Amino acid sequence: MSSLPDYTELSLSEQIAQMIVVRASGHLFDQQIRFPQWEPTQDQLQDWVQNWKIGGVILLGGSAAEISQRTSELNRWTEIPLFIAADIEEGVGQRFAGASWFPPPMALGEVAKTDLNQGKEYARTIGAITAKDAQALGINWLFAPVVDVNNNPHNPVINVRSFGETPEIVCELSAAFIEGTKDYGVLTTAKHFPGHGDTAIDSHLSLPVLEMGVERLEAVEIPPFQRAISLGVDAVMSAHLLVSCWDDALPATLSSTVLTQQLRLNLDFQGLIVTDALIMGALDEVASPASLPVLAIEAGADIILMPHDPQVAIEAILDAVNQGRISPQRIVASVARIWEAKEKVIKAEKGDFLTELASPTAENTTGEVLRGSLRLKNARTLSIPETPCRNLVIVDDLLACDFLNEAHSAIAVPQKMGYELQLLGQAQVFPEPPSNSPLTLIQLFTRGNPFRGEAGLNEATKALLQKLLTEGCVQGIVVYGSPYVFGWLEDYLPSSVPYIFSYGQMSESSSIALQHLFDLSVG
Structure with a gap:
């Protein structure tokens, strides 16, 4: 000592x-x-x-x-x-x-x-x-x-x-x-x-x-x-x-x-x-x-x-x-x-x-907090579609998103169900959305972040989401991070589109949310 x-x-x-x-x-x-x-x-x-x-x-x-x-x-x-x-x-x-x-x-x-x-x-x-x-x-x-x-x-x-x-x-x-x-x-x-x-x-x-x-x-x-x-x-x-x-x-x-x-x-x-x-x-x-x-x-x-x-x-x-x-x-x-x-x-x-480190007690506590703080809107269980679908994952910044990889449940679970991944970053330039979008599961990772100067959704992201919701191609939405995003989404969200919010952005949060959305047993 x-x-x-x-x-x-x-x-x-x-x-x-x-x-x-x-x-x-x-x-x-x-x-x-x-x-x-x-x-x-x-x-x-x-x-x-x-x-x-x-x-x-x-x-x-x-x-x-x-x-x-x-x-x-x-x-x-x-x-x-x-x-x-x-x-x-x-x-x-x-x-x-x-x-x-x-x-x-x-x-x-x-x-x-x-x-x-x-x-x-x-x-x-x-x-x-x-x-x-x-x-x-x-x-x-x-x-x-x-x-x-x-x-x-x-x-x-x-x-x-x-x-x-x-x-x-x-x-x-x-x-x-x-x-x-x-x-x-x-x-x-x-x-x-x-x-x-x-x-x-x-x-x-x-x-x-x-x-x-x-x-x-x-x-x-x-x-x-x-x-x-x-x-x-x-x-x-x-x-x-x-x-x-x-x-x-x-x-x-x-x-x-x-x-x-x-x-x-x-x-x-x-x-x-x-x-x-x-x-x-x-x-x-x-x-x-x-x-x-x-x-x-x-x-x-x-x-x-x-x-x-x-x-x-x-x-x-x-x-x-x-x-x-x-x-x-x-x-x-x-x-x-x-x-x-x-x-x-x-x-x-x-x-x-x-x-x-990363003890069972810590793991159990994480799961309990995520489940206890989960929010559901228009709750209904989705069926796994037979037609080609898109898993649209939007993050704050692709270059600073260390927690998301191919093993993360937000990526791996939809992939097992046949969804094709599209990954976008709010800090990067958005592509022009296609005129006829496929059936889309939207997973949005956003929260207040130092040095970004904004919390939640920027205007480009809002425009994209609004367009997809207007087209009627959105199958469901999961937001991870900031609860304040829903205040904006609620004005545009049809009652037919289920919405889940989770505070966490780790893989366990996506596992729990997608289990609710699709009635799955996620490993």
């Missing part, structure tokens, strides 16, 4: 570096890096960890087996234990193939609408399995749960990542998730303060503005954070939002009114305040890349997540301290909180959980 040195013996530069968390690829080799603008090479990352002594890494990409090797490698590079984080909101398998991948949090909210206790039990189980899987792979910081109340159906960035549309449901389920993690030495994070649920703008692209009054903010957006804080959540992540009723000049991430006055003092939060990624487009027009880390620390942040250049960030913060803009005591206060969190991580009893 690694131990922590006395942080007061670190140089000021090294103390500041402990406040920096950088992004890195979960893959093992440089040629596998998918986002070179954000993910350093092995040599660069090793230099940051070993020589600059940055405090942590957030990983994205790779399989569970790769992540296990990757985290071991990272820890070999440093004498100071690292934060190793990941955006894990739907189980470790959401990011790293091979581990458990659960339906999105809003599926639990759907269950909780009719059975709150059952929803809470699922959330608690998912929290426990997620923490256990993360710990098995060497991940010690979950950037979860999302405690935003998704009360805007056009929200492109939160959407089904939220547990629900009311503060009551979000409070109960996020609390249960946090409780489920308690037996494992993994940190949790309530995000995105003070609430990113009522926006129609993706903060990855531009700055959303919340125009609501203080009463509404405190009645709807704040309670889930209060509940998480009362349960001892380890960190709170800021949102890149302009919350005009609190601060009409600076985004929450850069506002001392929001982070220090409201979160630290009024809500009495004593844990880590972590920024959302500083590379996001919401902050591009606010300040320069070198200024953003300084402004965030002045606002009250302890952890600077994904600065544009960590070396530039460290040097800019160091200059601010040397010039008297930030006090050395302010840095020490953050490092003391960082040390407290790292002590929790390294003192936790580590078990050998690697063989338990």
